[in-house]
Amino acid sequence: MKFEEQIREHARRAARARAMGGADKLARRRQAAIMDVRERIDYLLDPGTFRESGLFGLSYIPEMRESTPCDGKVTGFGRIDGRRVGVVGYDFTVKGSSSSYTNNRKMAYIKDTGGRRGFPVVFLGESTGVRMPDIMGEGMGMNFEGNRFLRTREAPWASAVLGNAFGSAAWHACCSDFCVMRKGAVMAVASPRVVSRALGREVSPEELGGWQVLAEHSGYADLVVDTDEQALDAIKRFLSYLPTNNRQAPPVAPVPEGSDEPVKEILDLIPESSSQVYDVRKIIKAIMDKDSFLEIKERFGRSITTALARIDGRPAGIIANNPLFKGGAMEADACSKATDFIVLCDSYNVPLVLLHDQPGFLIGPEAEKRGVIGRVINWMNALLQVSVPRISIILRKSYGRGFINMGGAGIADEIAAWWTAEVSFMDPRTAVMVVHGIKEEDDPERFASLLADMARNGSAYDLAAVYGVKEVLDPRETREYLKEALDVQLMRLSGGVGQHRLANWPTSY
Numbered sequence: 001m002k003f004e005e006q007i008r009e010h011a012r013r014a015a016r017a018r019a020m021g022g023a024d025k026l027a028r029r030r031q032a033a034i035m036d037v038r039e040r041i042d043y044l045l046d047p048g049t050f051r052e053s054g055l056f057g058l059s060y061i062p063e064m065r066e067s068t069p070c071d072g073k074v075t076g077f078g079r080i081d082g083r084r085v086g087v088v089g090y091d092f093t094v095k096g097s098s099s100s101y102t103n104n105r106k107m108a109y110i111k112d113t114g115g116r117r118g119f120p121v122v123f124l125g126e127s128t129g130v131r132m133p134d135i136m137g138e139g140m141g142m143n144f145e146g147n148r149f150l151r152t153r154e155a156p157w158a159s160a161v162l163g164n165a166f167g168s169a170a171w172h173a174c175c176s177d178f179c180v181m182r183k184g185a186v187m188a189v190a191s192p193r194v195v196s197r198a199l200g201r202e203v204s205p206e207e208l209g210g211w212q213v214l215a216e217h218s219g220y221a222d223l224v225v226d227t228d229e230q231a232l233d234a235i236k237r238f239l240s241y242l243p244t245n246n247r248q249a250p251p252v253a254p255v256p257e258g259s260d261e262p263v264k265e266i267l268d269l270i271p272e273s274s275s276q277v278y279d280v281r282k283i284i285k286a287i288m289d290k291d292s293f294l295e296i297k298e299r300f301g302r303s304i305t306t307a308l309a310r311i312d313g314r315p316a317g318i319i320a321n322n323p324l325f326k327g328g329a330m331e332a333d334a335c336s337k338a339t340d341f342i343v344l345c346d347s348y349n350v351p352l353v354l355l356h357d358q359p360g361f362l363i364g365p366e367a368e369k370r371g372v373i374g375r376v377i378n379w380m381n382a383l384l385q386v387s388v389p390r391i392s393i394i395l396r397k398s399y400g401r402g403f404i405n406m407g408g409a410g411i412a413d414e415i416a417a418w419w420t421a422e423v424s425f426m427d428p429r430t431a432v433m434v435v436h437g438i439k440e441e442d443d444p445e446r447f448a449s450l451l452a453d454m455a456r457n458g459s460a461y462d463l464a465a466v467y468g469v470k471e472v473l474d475p476r477e478t479r480e481y482l483k484e485a486l487d488v489q490l491m492r493l494s495g496g497v498g499q500h501r502l503a504n505w506p507t508s509y
Contacts, residue, residue, distance in 0.1 A: 017055050017069045021093025029093070035228045037074050037089040037097075040124050040162070044087065044232045045078035052076040054106040059131075068094055072131075073103035075110045080236055083244050084119040086110040090169055096128030099168045107168070108148045115154045118245030122235055123159040123176065129167030129191060151175045153347040153503040155245040158238055160231040161185045161214075161221070164205070174220055175507045177242075177344050178296070180234045181211050181221040219300035219337060237294060241308040241315040242348045246503070249349055249496030250315040255289055262286040263479040270420065270475065274396055277323040280305055280355065283395070284318055287311070287479050296341060301334035302326075303358075306341040308350070312483045314490075317345035320355035321406070323396075330402060331362035335375035338405070342382045343505045349498050351389040351486055354407040356398035356421075379405050382505065387498035389413050389489030391482060394421040394460070394469065408468075414485040416471040417460035418478075423468075424458045 029036055053076045059068040072094035077086050088107050090097035114121040149171055159176040165187040173179045188209035196203045214221035225231050243250050266286045271278055285293050288309035295307045302325035307318045319338050321328040345352050392407030394417040463469045473481055490496055
């Protein structure tokens, strides 16, 4: 074949691959305001940086070759904010982006290269699951998964669930450090059709794996958004807090003008009565750099708030009790949420800031059925293995084992307390009832006397007297305290890089 013919043939094959599932399918997606896979990749990456790997991949089954451009997966490398990333994009217009021999190899190559070379991988999930009959019978023998789902956190993974996500699209999302889900998308082990047949009743997509299931019950969706564009923006923002790989310190950003002002009004956000609730997210936003707050798992385990933010330009991970939900009492889901977040931060050299205001762990038969006791110890075990700086601040109350899980009892590298702080084994009122069997309404005068005895020596100044906290803070000093404490503690790391003892922690709870 002459060069002219080869040029034309090459152009024809490339054009066919880039045409995906054809003009009709792409037009239907545009009418539904849903981006196709190449539009998603173009939006995600810096312009002109995408280098495709596997453009000419096809099904290994000869009769399917003409109908499987790129074998339903668009993969390659590019840049986000100038930093190298790998991308795995699921093309739903080709066989529902079902997984088969060729595209499994493509995905594994991107994942493995990101791990070996040390850069993030982004998965844009939308798939019907495995392709049948390709994977039936002898097809299983060709299904060399290798280490595709081995997660050792050398570099960040981020996933977007942007449609039906079954099979590998779901596995990659659960393996990822961050999963954002578009409303209307569905993620599950198997499709509603398969599940309905197995159960003998109709199961709707939303019931099976809609955004409320994933965000509020299982916790596998870290963030929920309305559009594809918002999902892709969220991935870019998430990655901006993390280093390119675990051998680097997180990037430092310019401090927005006015970041030192909100903390001056922080007393207006704190109720004077300790029995009144408030939203700790307002406190965090007042302390951290302006507009740097990115909440993770907002709808899951809500008595704990976890968020990425910046202090003086440096990324930090925040774990804060939120009295607005269950009075800040930590239940099983909140414990798992905290543990998951600790693993993320320690794996990528992000220092931790823990803000206490909690009455203890949620107790009772239902809590025990949910395995709260094991989740409490998992959290404690993870926190003890952390090698990034841990800064702990007691805002108001901190009782019992929760005091330790939030960095008390010598676990945190630096610990301080607001002058509103109160620490004890349990709420002194509860302790009076447990020890003496008396309620306030039974004998108010005796109860008050017993309460005064039970509540003694639990103030911020009592803790400071025995060096249980190193400083007692006016809440308005919190931002400056954090700047200094993080600066002191980060000096102990080699270039801001920790030991990553949690890198092999299980990906899901």
